[in-house]
Amino acid sequence: MALNYDQAVAKYDPTLGLEVHVELNTNSKMFCGCSTEFGAEPNTQTCPVCLGLPGALPVVNGKAIESSILIGLALNCSIAPFSRFARKNYFYPDMPKNFQTSQYDEPICVNGYLDVEIETEDGPKQFRVEIERVHMEEDTGKSLHVGGATGRIHGAEYSLLDYNRAGIPLVEIVTKIVGGTGKYAPEVARAYVTELRDILRSLGVSDVKMEQGSMRCDVNLSLAPIGSGSLGTRSETKNVNSLRSVERAVIGEVIRQANRLEAGERIVQETRHFLEESGQTRPGRSKEQAEDYRYFPEPDLVPVVPDSAWIEELRATLPEKPSNRRKRLQIEWSVPDKEMSSLVNAGLLDVVEETIKLGAEPTRARSWWLGEISRLANEREVDPTSLITPGQVAVVISLIESGELTDKLARQVVEGVVAGEGTPADVITKRGLKVVSDDGALMTAIEAAIAAQPDTALRVRGGNIPAAGALIGAVMKATGGQADAAKVRELLLKHLGQGE
Amino acid sequence: MAAISRDDVAHLAKLARIDMSNAELDHLAQEMSVILDAVARVQEVAGSDVPPTSHPIPVNNVVREDVVLPSLSQEDSLSGAPAQAEGRFKVPQILGEE
Numbered sequence A: 001m002a003l004n005y006d007q008a009v010a011k012y013d014p015t016l017g018l019e020v021h022v023e024l025n026t027n028s029k030m031f032c033g034c035s036t037e038f039g040a041e042p043n044t045q046t047c048p049v050c051l052g053l054p055g056a057l058p059v060v061n062g063k064a065i066e067s068s069i070l071i072g073l074a075l076n077c078s079i080a081p082f083s084r085f086a087r088k089n090y091f092y093p094d095m096p097k098n099f100q101t102s103q104y105d106e107p108i109c110v111n112g113y114l115d116v117e118i119e120t121e122d123g124p125k126q127f128r129v130e131i132e133r134v135h136m137e138e139d140t141g142k143s144l145h146v147g148g149a150t151g152r153i154h155g156a157e158y159s160l161l162d163y164n165r166a167g168i169p170l171v172e173i174v175t176k177i178v179g180g181t182g183k184y185a186p187e188v189a190r191a192y193v194t195e196l197r198d199i200l201r202s203l204g205v206s207d208v209k210m211e212q213g214s215m216r217c218d219v220n221l222s223l224a225p226i227g228s229g230s231l232g233t234r235s236e237t238k239n240v241n242s243l244r245s246v247e248r249a250v251i252g253e254v255i256r257q258a259n260r261l262e263a264g265e266r267i268v269q270e271t272r273h274f275l276e277e278s279g280q281t282r283p284g285r286s287k288e289q290a291e292d293y294r295y296f297p298e299p300d301l302v303p304v305v306p307d308s309a310w311i312e313e314l315r316a317t318l319p320e321k322p323s324n325r326r327k328r329l330q331i332e333w334s335v336p337d338k339e340m341s342s343l344v345n346a347g348l349l350d351v352v353e354e355t356i357k358l359g360a361e362p363t364r365a366r367s368w369w370l371g372e373i374s375r376l377a378n379e380r381e382v383d384p385t386s387l388i389t390p391g392q393v394a395v396v397i398s399l400i401e402s403g404e405l406t407d408k409l410a411r412q413v414v415e416g417v418v419a420g421e422g423t424p425a426d427v428i429t430k431r432g433l434k435v436v437s438d439d440g441a442l443m444t445a446i447e448a449a450i451a452a453q454p455d456t457a458l459r460v461r462g463g464n465i466p467a468a469g470a471l472i473g474a475v476m477k478a479t480g481g482q483a484d485a486a487k488v489r490e491l492l493l494k495h496l497g498q499g500e
Numbered sequence B: 001m002a003a004i005s006r007d008d009v010a011h012l013a014k015l016a017r018i019d020m021s022n023a024e025l026d027h028l029a030q031e032m033s034v035i036l037d038a039v040a041r042v043q044e045v046a047g048s049d050v051p052p053t054s055h056p057i058p059v060n061n062v063v064r065e066d067v068v069l070p071s072l073s074q075e076d077s078l079s080g081a082p083a084q085a086e087g088r089f090k091v092p093q094i095l096g097e098e
Ligand SMILES: [Zn+2]
Pocket: A029, A032, A033, A034, A045, A046, A047, A048, A049, A050, A051, A167
């Protein structure tokens, strides 16, 4: 009998380690002036430096150092008074230089932490994830493997290399061993990557788009029998490219490793690849032949020695912590806990804040983004923020508040905007969506309804207010749902002598 | 005597993707040991107050502004490549790695 997740964590204690790579959003590359713009023709953003041509000399991008220090400060790290680049030597064509310029034993930031909060059975609980190091390096080129059935490397006949990405500034953030999470390891892993992403976004140092690869996560995981006090052999799962995948990769590895251990097999220290479809991992290269990168200090670059005045200057520019911001907004908008976490998990905090800043009432702003817009996004399997802008939502809400749109009509307006029919105003004009607020037109419909249901009208006249529902319904139907129901009710009751 | 074994040389050759005959390995193991011995003498001179040097000139914090400069054209980028296709460098298949 194979163990499921609950059974696995009842016997084994997971230990996590997370390595996150972040592409910085500088204009130029790490060591040369080539553009970092995404989507250019292959090999048009390359030069002698990033192609590793003989005699070319790199010079580090000052902005990239600044961004790296900001990241370190936001993660409560110490900034190294002396830091150096190193060459990581390996034979693989994704770096034309045959080495990657990275940092080895002298990283720019060390010893930080990030507190994350997760929901447990006993309510919210905080975990401290300790940061081992933050170091600077450069991204690799993109390979295209041609031939072979799967497009994977095995069986490929040759590879095609585009070095536009080679040399884009990359920061690697490595945690220390994260233990003591018990069965909440998947939630802690996800909460950490989420919080990290939010911090990086608030610092403005990266696009942090996991789906597009500007933020990538490797998940290290090992299991040990509960109470053994020892650490098991770890696997390293790469290719984990969404927050949900981080959680799923941990679950998948816990189950896989637990079942191996149950069967008396050993865990191999290896790199595994996350499979998005199944949530499982498949083996990659084995690390049994220990990697030998022969790191040595990069002779073409000089050490980075940030002075303390500069560090303090940067520290003073740190933005509000995302966790504090969430708490503040929750109070300002008086949002219940559950709805707040829905907003955060859906990544809607920024757009809701923006919508409210543009004048929308907080409750309405939240419910439109979490409700109708999220529903349309789910149907299309896209991000809600890609469907409509906060400005457009604010316009729709203001039209509801002024009585020019009913909720029902507003949904049609949003649907039209999402369908690409233009701005809310365009959709309203094209689809003819306007609340029938003209009293004359409403009265005609009301009189028609009364004529059609004289008995009902009589009952209302006699004081049976609930009976008016049938008449209001008839009027709404006659106006194609474009009338404001409250207004119809008011006019109808007044007409039948029941107005207040 | 800074010993470098024949196995060390074979390992380095493998990492550097250099195919070496047995005779070459024997020869190089000896030769490299002599070189290492010579370099090791520097360590005898350097006292504990001399930090390891990675750069001949004591200079720090040389940085550039984050400004985009012109790159090579695709044609120029690929001009030194032994093979190319679809605007990309064409390299032999890579085995045994992901
Ligand atoms: Zn370049």
